[in-house]
Amino acid sequence: MLTLNLIREQKDFVVERLKIKNFDAASLVDKILELDAIRRDTQKNYDAILADINRISKEIGELIRSGKKAEADAAKTKTTSLKEESRRLAERLDEIDKELRSELIKLPNLPHESVSPGHGAENNVKVREGGVIKELEETALPHWELIKKYDIIDFELGTKLTGAGFPVYKGKGAKLERALINFFLDEGEKAGYKEVLPPIVVNEDSAFATGQLPDKEGQMYLIGSDNYYLIPTAEVPVTNIFRDVILDAADLPIKTMAYTPCFRREAGSWGAHVRGLNRLHQFDKVEIVQIAHPDHSYEALEEMVSHVEGLVKKLGLPYRIMKLCGGDMSFTSALTYDFEVWSGAQKRWLEVSSVSNFESFQANRLKCRFREKGGKQNRLVHTLNGSALALPRIVAALLENNQTPSGIIVPEVLAKYTGFNIID
């Protein structure tokens, strides 16, 4: 959520910037400013009436204390009409507030000045790439064949237990999954991230604060009996740790990471590109989150990008880093880098991580601020997050790229976690 101050002071700038995201904000911004003016006016009147009531009440107290009962009773009748008016204004203020807020949350975050315009993935900008793409043998199999051949991930069994998109990891498949999680967490710890193991169901307040509600409601599984949501990403519980919190500038940046299963309904997605591990309803992910000082959040972003880059390098996967164009960025992001790894048998790039700076957009909803030493006013922090990493597509790429006639070679860095170096 953008701050009202920004919209008030730099209306034209807001409208101009949002064009990069192909969002025409002009009429929405006007409506917001109009509602804002009404709200302030209403509040001014309301506060004045409350001040009157407070003053008269104080006088009544003094009159009663000095035994002037008749005068006190007279004063009481004066407040009757004021009370009626205050009640009316309180209702009006509440209404306006809600309306203003519901409009305000329709505005996407402003893209960073370096974000280029564009409509979709085809306009994203390649930042750099690494690793070596090897040509696989003619007989190379896509991962959905490999997992059957070695019996390590079972979709049919998952369908029996739950439904499509909920695979069962078996034997070396389960162990590989566990190894990757531990590898990612250990690397994160080395990079200074504090591990947390949060709940994987959250309440409405949390889902709202990170922006999953209201616009992505249909993407989350809802536990209706308690009105809880299964998390689509650890970003939700981890970032919400900092909801309604005032931090000390000296404590920034705060680096947190979490492994969690993630749940996505992904309604309406089918086709060859979502086969096998490419898109699941439940998957594992290690997420890194930083709460940063606004003056240093882009340094934090670069640091996160190089952390993620280190992971894919160590796994020996060919990768490229894409800077998203305005049209391909999420509603809440100011700047996003996507990591893609090469899938040898599918012969295409798979997105395995998305690292973003949300600047103060999430912090404003979260009400996460910080106090600067000697500073008069609290400021909103900047929040950032990134996958480090999402497992299924990493597994898919590892299986496909590392296949040999005798089995699938496990990357060296993982061997100490798996206890084996080949899946056969």
Next chain:
RNA sequence: GGAGAAAUGGCAGAGUGGUCUAAUGCGGCGGUCUUGAAAACCGUUGUCCCGAGUAAUCGGGACCGGGGGUUCGAAUCCCUCUUUCUCCGCCA
């Protein structure tokens, strides 16, 4: 699931209808003293909204777990929800 108790500022903790403008202590910040530090002493202290001002600041309003109510007036009384603690039950 049953019975009882509680929720107050960064923390501890007083406050049962009207100077609560929330006592006091601890902590934090600033200062005096000191070569420096500690101790002692003095001062200061939260968040949000509205208005005035270039600004320092000033004025008004809201906030004592959340929501609602009674009253001219609520931290204080009533209703409701949530959470925590104690005891009992159940349980990996």
